[in-house]
Amino acid sequence: MSTASLTTAAILLIALPTVEIGGLALLSMIKRRDPGYMDNPVRQNLFRAGHAHAGVWIVLALVGMLLVDQAALSDGLKMLVRVGFAVAPILMPLGFFLSVVPARADRPNGVISLVYVGGLALALATVTLGVGLLLA
Numbered sequence: 001m002s003t004a005s006l007t008t009a010a011i012l013l014i015a016l017p018t019v020e021i022g023g024l025a026l027l028s029m030i031k032r033r034d035p036g037y038m039d040n041p042v043r044q045n046l047f048r049a050g051h052a053h054a055g056v057w058i059v060l061a062l063v064g065m066l067l068v069d070q071a072a073l074s075d076g077l078k079m080l081v082r083v084g085f086a087v088a089p090i091l092m093p094l095g096f097f098l099s100v101v102p103a104r105a106d107r108p109n110g111v112i113s114l115v116y117v118g119g120l121a122l123a124l125a126t127v128t129l130g131v132g133l134l135l136a
């Protein structure tokens with residue numbers, strides 16, 4: 001495995017406890033029956049989605065790091081794949097969380113755009129890696 005892939009994988013692993021902290025925060029709000037969470041379906045859905053996508057996409061990014069060095073891609077495209085996989089689980093959850101910060105938010109604000117940017121980053125990374133693997 002290349003140093004770049006190992007370093008990216010290491011950063012992703014070190015970042016995973018932030019997902020656990022988010023999960024603990026959700027659990028705490030459920031246990032306390034926090035009205036800003038329990039009585040606000042928009043925040044509940046978006047907070048849950050933020051936590052879930054962060055965790056699952058970090059695992060997906062780790063799979064990407066295992067494969068990227070075997071793809072027939074230039075060094076630049078391999079770096080694009082690594083960066084795409086790594087930023088997606090940051091940007092999308094940030095969009096979910098930061099778009100409904102006020103406890104009474106009944107719709108996401110403009111920060112929800114980060115969800116689309118994160119989705120695009122993941123799509124670029126997966127499609128580029130997939131094509132690179134087919135060419136290998």
Ligand code: HEM
Binds near residue numbers: 023027
């Ligand atoms: C200490 C660690 C964690 C705690 C305490 C925790 C807690 C929670 C809680 C309370 C929920 C439900 C929220 C709700 O429905 O209102 C949840 C959902 C979820 N968590 Fe975690 N979590 C943790 C770590 C993780 C990790 C590491 C991952 C992924 C790698 C993950 C993936 C998910 C997913 C996919 C859901 C959504 C399930 C659904 O919507 O049906 N969690 N978590």
